[in-house]
Amino acid sequence: MVSKAKKGRLGAIVNPSQNNLQLLEEARRRLKERYGILNNWALVGEEFGIPGGTAHAVAHGREPKKPETRKALGLPELGQAPICPICNVVHTKSCRKSRYKYKDLFSTPVEVLLFQLQNRRSYN
Numbered sequence: 001m002v003s004k005a006k007k008g009r010l011g012a013i014v015n016p017s018q019n020n021l022q023l024l025e026e027a028r029r030r031l032k033e034r035y036g037i038l039n040n041w042a043l044v045g046e047e048f049g050i051p052g053g054t055a056h057a058v059a060h061g062r063e064p065k066k067p068e069t070r071k072a073l074g075l076p077e078l079g080q081a082p083i084c085p086i087c088n089v090v091h092t093k094s095c096r097k098s099r100y101k102y103k104d105l106f107s108t109p110v111e112v113l114l115f116q117l118q119n120r121r122s123y124n
């Protein structure tokens with residue numbers, strides 16, 4: 001068993017000037033570094049206070065979503081996603097509506113044209 005103090009020491013190296021991606025890469029680097037020494041994801045997870053499977057998944061590219069996991073890895077909690085200006089809903093992937101191809105400029109709705117002009121998108 002790893003003490004709570006040790007978990008905190010390993011998990012809470014946070015520099016607020018770094019962005020989320022840099023922090024995530026740093027967390028991955030630390031997880032892989034510990035795996036290189038321990039050679040066991042369950043033990044690596046135990047050190048950071050997260051499940052071994054999660055430690056493995058984060059080290060191999062998954063971004064943790066649970067606030068407690070993010071905290072344990074020294075990542076900021078996820079903020080609110082912005083509402084898509086095209087379809088007016090929140091989505092994580094690229095907008096499906098923006099991929100819709102209008103036949104020509106005259107069949108494209110005015111609001112779509114306006115958005116494309118304002119956001120410097122080509123019309124096709």
Ligand SMILES: [Zn+2]
Nearest residue numbers: 084086087095
């Ligand atoms: Zn959208």
